[in-house]
Amino acid sequence: MTVELAALERWIRGFAALIGENTALLTRLDSAIGDADHGANMDRGMTAVVAALDREPPASAAGLLKQVGMTLVSTVGGASGPLYGTFFLRMATASGEVTSLDGPAFAKALRAGLEGVVARGKAEAGDKTMYDALAPAVDELDSALAAGVPLGDALGRAAEAADRGRDATVPMLARKGRASYLGERSVGHQDPGATSSALLVGAAAAAVGPSAAAP
């Protein structure tokens, strides 16, 4: 099972749709421990991404992911712009000029994206950031694939790991980003970036779809 260019595009469009549906939620989460703009930021960015896809359909995985990354960098701003932007730009570099990625290649690209987020933002596990949703998802994908789970199901497990990671940010004390100013008072709130990241992984699972049941 591979991820075709069309599936990548479904992923991105699906993520944009999820962001659109959850704009108010993301902003509300960001009101509690940030500055009430994460929903608007992501929605502005993903709307621009979809517009760019409509305008100039990319011809390769690298082309698509680079277009997404560049568009996010140029339209989102805030902390999430450079972070998600770098995520996709690094994924693009890792993917190369191909029109389909097999499971390991897609997982490798995701890990490269995750490493980009760390390079840019210096977050560690437990800092209460998008990292806490993305990292468990990438880890889960790797181990599921290593255990022979087909890609679609492996992505489903990754999405569940991202959701658990997102939920796990609730009790954390923020050490990065705007929420870190709150110290103790950040405890008890779900991180907005981890929430959008869980949507990102969920959209990937949905775009690739569950693997056909073994006959």
Place this chain on the structure above:
Amino acid sequence: MTVELAALERWIRGFAALIGENTALLTRLDSAIGDADHGANMDRGMTAVVAALDREPPASAAGLLKQVGMTLVSTVGGASGPLYGTFFLRMATASGEVTSLDGPAFAKALRAGLEGVVARGKAEAGDKTMYDALAPAVDELDSALAAGVPLGDALGRAAEAADRGRDATVPMLARKGRASYLGERSVGHQDPGATSSALLVGAAAAAVGPSAAAP
């Protein structure tokens, strides 16, 4: 029956006390059709008046009324400062350096005060101002005295006329002062200055006291 210096002083102190009790009411009325300061203005002024009385007890009717007028002019500001100030300054001039005023003399002094208010503020009957409480009171005092009613009772009737005059401001459309900016929207609200003026006349009646019942 005459108004002694002590009764004049009781009048002024009694008015100050009534203003103190009604500060919030006067401000509330002024919020509706003005700028929410009539209570504070009058209270600041009458507090200063009482302090001046304590400091320098005046030796004549003119001395007392002038002190009151000057203090109000110097401490109240707004529309009510010059108006009440002029009222008392004109009363002082009309009273002269005496220590007691008989009924007609007191009534004459009040009318001089009223004329001062008109000279300063150009209000006419029905303009929805303090004039609409003061003028009926002064008229009523004159006619009661002319009908042989003793001063104390005549002041009681004047106070009732002031209250009626105050109530009659409710349906009026303001043509003077800040409430005039409201046009039609001033209708239905009681004028704050007419309200404080009714307190002024009521305080005079209380200070002089009802005449002893005929034996």
Place this chain on the structure above:
Amino acid sequence: MKKLINDPADVVAEALLGIAAAHPDLRVDHRHKIVYRADAPVSGKVGLISGGGSGHEPLHGGFVGPGMLDAACAGEVFTSPVPDQMLEATKTVDGGAGVLHVVKNYTGDVMNFEMAAELAASETGVDVTSVVVDDDVAVQDSLYTAGRRGVGVTVLLEKIAGAAAEEGRPLAAVAEVARRVNGNGRSMGMALTSCAVPSAGAPTFDLPEDEMEIGIGIHGEPGRRRVPLAPARQVAEYLMEPILADLDFTGGDGVIAFVNGMGGTPLIELYVMYHEVATILEKAGVRVARSLVGPYITSLEMAGCSVTLLKADDELLRLWDAPVRTPGLRWGT
């Protein structure tokens, strides 16, 4: 009602202490609550004084300095100052050429300034002339009412007449310029929220979340009408329509366009409003010669804005451009 104050009764006195501490080139007479130029009186120059209730800052104290006012009298919040203050200010700034009283047209201000002028005439030899500002088109003008309120034009008038005085013109000429500014200026304001007078302890009026007040005064006096909340574009039309209907602003040397913040509205919104105002002016064929955007005549924490247009000629523009050095307006020096 949340405010950064101590005792409501001390707000004005304490703010004057703050002004004195923050502006070493101003002097404050704390007894009389007067802010005046450190170099007052300026010999041979017409003195300009104004004053009014506090709560409109920077008006008037923030406009004291070379090129604008010589002194400002601070009344209690929203309450005209008392004649003693204007008398004292008149004496303080008289440099021998007389003193112009700039009076906003409110019954209280007019009467207190009138009494001050009477006192000045009887107690001093100072030549006093008064100019009354009444530019608010929200108010029906009539001989039988208190007339129009003095609002935004006050700022422009104090600047321009101040420049005329600084040039050494005689009292009559400075007064003439001031009256010309008043005659050629019109304003209209609106509010999104109420203000709260500190001593009153509660908002002056209630304004539902989905309504705004058009034609409001600078003391939270109710305006012409309440209307549903509307976009900035519509608000600009509500304000501009009566202004443009009241005076022909086309021709001449253009207008000074002034979008004023009422106190609680952020600057970013005032620029959005200025854009709408400029767009309407362009459509109406009115040329903008100069502009001013910011909170200059405020109403405590009231959210809202006002628009002022002043039809200018070459001379008024030159006086507008002349140097001014006050806390509130400062350029050219």
Place this chain on the structure above:
Amino acid sequence: MKKLINDPADVVAEALLGIAAAHPDLRVDHRHKIVYRADAPVSGKVGLISGGGSGHEPLHGGFVGPGMLDAACAGEVFTSPVPDQMLEATKTVDGGAGVLHVVKNYTGDVMNFEMAAELAASETGVDVTSVVVDDDVAVQDSLYTAGRRGVGVTVLLEKIAGAAAEEGRPLAAVAEVARRVNGNGRSMGMALTSCAVPSAGAPTFDLPEDEMEIGIGIHGEPGRRRVPLAPARQVAEYLMEPILADLDFTGGDGVIAFVNGMGGTPLIELYVMYHEVATILEKAGVRVARSLVGPYITSLEMAGCSVTLLKADDELLRLWDAPVRTPGLRWGT
């Protein structure tokens, strides 16, 4: 949420249209949302650019002009601008002597400016140096967190570094002055009410009628703690105590004392606060060399204030006094 805006999505673009119309001596690049000096680039002069989320006006666009910034990049409300904007601004203002990026210490601002600097290095030959402002003592400083926020010192730094650039100093020297300002400045803020981000459509936080937030940031980020409403005197102590504890402000040539309004607080209250701040400084033996009172780095319509102290030496004071001509700060020219 009541605002003088049209579509929330257009607030920044329309405000920039207003700025362009109101300030003919500034230029606005509407595509990139950059405000820049009409005479940019100034040949041989170090260019100063800054930028950040909108909603803090006059910061930064209102500080563009001779003696201060060469350009300001406007992000969405409370959202750092994107690298393309800083890159474009860098190219626009480079007069051959390099460009200083003034960055407030927020994760988003830091990362976007970083990417812009990387792009400038790879795409242009422009020499770029960045200075990060982190003066907010409300925030615990640590290697493991995002560090202190950049707040009030930003205004003072842009003025002083701008003067140093105007003098013709080289990039390293301008950056050194800027870092010195940051190292010697501390701030702390508080809020009485929340702000509301236009696109969010609701207040960022709830603050009961009888409470205030101490240590708030300029984006309505919750502060150190909530306490019951208290008089200005007490509020001044809440803000001054951590500032004075963090740095010794005695000695030297005194401080620049800056009481800043958060947007919704009227000027009269800021002067009341300034009086309290000056009183505390006097007791603490800190001499005030210069002062600034007004809304200069705001948080939309949030009511509240912040205090900034900058320990100054003779040189910083001279640079502070140097001429500046911007919409927000203007003197000496």
